[in-house]
Amino acid sequence: MKRAALLPYCVAAAMVVVWYFVSKTGLFPPSAFPSPGAVARAFIQEAASGRLFNDVVSSLFRVSCGFLSAIALGIPLGIWMGQILSARIAFLPITNFFRNLSPLAWIPFAILWFGVGDLASIFLIFLSVFFPIVLAAMAAVAGIPAVYFRVARSYGLRRFEKLTQVTLPAIMPQVITALRVTAGVAWLVVVAAEMIAGRDGLGFAVMDSRNGLRTDILVVEMIVIGVIGVLIDRVLVQLTAIPSVRWGYER
Amino acid sequence: MKDSPPLYLQNVSLSFGSVEVLRDISLSVARREFVAIIGPSGCGKSTLLNVLSGDSQPTSGTIARHGRMRMVYQQDGLFPWQTVAENISLGLRTLADEAKRAQQVAELVELIRLRGFENHYPHQLSGGMRQRVELARALAGDSDMLLMDEPFSSLDYLTRLRLRGDLARLLDERPRTVVLVTHDIEEAAQLADRVLVLTDRPARIRNEISITAPRPRQLADGSVVTAVRQILAELDMEVPSEITR
Secondary structure, eight states: OOHHHHHHHHHHHHHHHHHHHHHHHTSSOTTTSOOHHHHHHHHHHHHHHTHHHHHHHHHHHHHHHHHHHHHHHHHHHHHHHHHOHHHHHHHHHHHHHHHTSOGGGGHHHHHHHHOSSHHHHHHHHHHHHHHHHHHHHHHHHHTSOHHHHHHHHHTTOOHHHHIIIIIHHHHHHHHHHHHHHHHHHHHHHHHHHHHHHOSSSHHHHHHHHHHTTOHHHHHHHHHHHHHHHHHHHHHHHGGGGSGGGGGGGOO | OTTSOSEEEEEEEEEETTEEEEEEEEEEEOTTOEEEEEOOTTSSHHHHHHHHHTSSOOSEEEEEEOSOEEEEOSSOOSOTTSOHHHHHHHTTTTOOOHHHHHHHHHHHHHHTTOTTOTTOOGGGSOHHHHHHHHHHHHHSTTOOEEEEESTTTTSOHHHHHHHHHHHHHHHHHSOOEEEEEESOHHHHHHHOSEEEEEOSSSBOEEEEEEOOSOSSOOTTOHHHHHHHHHHHHHTTOSOGGGGOO
């Protein structure tokens, strides 16, 4: 490993040291500023009880359902809007409207329609991913250079082949970037959604710790939420290593 | 059908609204003939090429095409998401036999001297290499005619000269009917059997220069130099007295 690769770990370690000394000063009471040691003990306790694991699984399940259903519907719709001008004229303003409406504003209706539980959170995550992904796929399709379609025609590609051999590969780099961005948003939204519309999950756990004044557990949950968010992006960034999409990132 | 010319235009005109771009163009390209179309920039060369390829419809006049036609673009006509071999295979789509296709791709890669680059992507190649792949793709399989839209204009001068030589050599190996649109006078003079000089917009055929010397030719050949002079004179860029000989 190169020396530079160690730098992020040094920064993290330094932060823990600063945190330790601030908690030592007594500037805040321990209940408002738990020490690293208290958080470490809370982590062991939470991990051993299995509650932390359950919350992580619940949150990941909701994010996966909402995210996957949103891209399964959003990418085809975006492609359709990118290809057909009248579809774009008709649906772009309303898509923009919903894209700029915070999904959190839907929380009351989510609860009224789906009750407290999985479906409400999945619905909110769906909304937070669906509209941005439609817009990204649409813009990517509309931006495909016309020369590729002329080449496709010149070489006799049929309609379906144009879709699979030109349109889809041409938008892949931009779609992958959009997936990374929206997966991040979905992870933010699930925590907020579960705080209000959940009976378990990391968001609910944060609220629960607050109500029980267990700030040590709260910090454990904050760290887990942040680390999982980073891991989700680490997984999705692997998509950019696919040889047939590299061109999109190297111009 | 065999005797009908691969490309035939009669009294073709095209206007975009009130802007007249092409006026009364008639042209018959013979099988295996290399025709270059040259003209001042903005005169409607590319519009003419779009009419030839069928991407634009003329306002009046008739067009007849026979055989499979392929376009070669200025740059970035290759699919960036496909490797060199995959791009070339696009020209071999009608060949059902996998093994034969692979063998043809290998031959073409050899022909453009890119062995070892089969699995590279276009963005990993230089501009000249990319354009050679374009040529290989267009020459693959049983295409009859190439329509080339300033295929070398985005390359630096030396690469352009080299690619011009490559094109002449490739056409020697795999003869095709070619229509080349260019503003490069040398390119037209070195490669073509016949050079059509267009007027300013609306483009008409101002004159036709036949170059009878056999192909492939060298850039400094007498026939090429003479043709360059004739083209320059047609474009009012050189005084006619210099070509009287």
